Amino acid sequence: MAGTKRLPRAVRERQMLDAAVACFARQGYQAASMDEIAELAGVSKPLVYLYLNSKEELFTACIRREAQALLAAVAEVVTDVSVPPDERLWAGLLAFFEHTAGHPDAWAVLSRHARTQGEPFATEAARMREEIADFVTGLIGEAARAAHGPVEIGPRDVAALAQALVGSAESLATWANGTPGATAREAAATLMNFAWSGLGNLMKNERWSPR
Template sequence: MKTGSTGSRAGEGGKRGRQKRMPRAVRERQMLDAAVRTFGQRGYRAASMDEIAELAGVSKPLVYLYLNSKEDLFTACIRREAAALTQAVRSAVNPDAPADQQLWDGLRAFFEHTALHPDAWAVLHSQARTVGEPFAAEVNAARAEIVAFVTALIGAAARAAHRDPSLPDREVAGLAHALVGAAESLAGWANTEPSVPAKEAAATLMNFAWAGLGDLMEGRPWSPPA
């Protein structure tokens, strides 16, 4: 009986040990969450792998085992957060809605996401752009995807509005770059002003942009004085 009880207890202990093992994806998510928070609040250079490991509740060797190096960890953070932001904007836009509704839904999703994830936005907007070229290239690739999405949105709406298939792609792309740049700048400002809700920031940019875009949709582009 004693032998059987001991064996049973050993089996239960082994089961408890197995239950403590997390799937790799879950463990990596914990590490990335801790890394984004640390990089976002302290900056890439000031952040240490020790504090990231401590915040994630794992050992530093385990962080290196999963994510190789500080550079690889930071790159993984950039890619994850950029993908999450892009997906938030894309999923909020109904392609069958009117042009102004599409733009409004996209802007609101953008500002809501950056407000809810300030550390992630700091990584993308501040840290990755200033630390070094490999990281800046990662952010620029993600930004290019959003610009392409906005370019298609503006171009399709403008051409449909005044039935002009010859509207230059370069003009539309320039508008998209200007709009995305304004959104990035405004989000950086709004995240330092706790009294500015995401919806208000989106409305500010919508009012600023749509006055011009609305005329473009109606075939009334502004021209410089002669």
């Protein structure tokens, strides 16, 4: 422990957050203890409180950090406007599933624990979801504008499609992380084929309707 006293604050804080994410993912917010988090981080419990004030603030900091990391992974590959919308959507889906597969504890915190503990945690998780939905809304809108033939997709339809796609991605990521042998690329391809084939028909004004 003596050697860790010289660690910069940012490094020490990262260690605490890493330990907290692991504990919250395994046990949930209520069951995870500050004693266990401190022990896993290799620091004293008073130091955790000194840096992050309370268990609630620690959990909020975990949600924010992991949400920002996931958003950054997706944003990095979808913002190049020189790439066609379908290829950007594919890149975004692949980045999303690769990140959630590579950080299963973080995804468990974001997708399950943050949303079941009420406020302010649910709001933090919802903010991340809306930012991803905004990316997808933009891509679907661009694809619709670039499509040939009659297109009758209004802003409300585009927003609804984006929400449906994001919800499907979240469910599929949770399934993939819990299914042995499932890969990020497989999950991304499954959703891309399911979603884009339908979107392609919709953009050609080929709509399904009940008989």
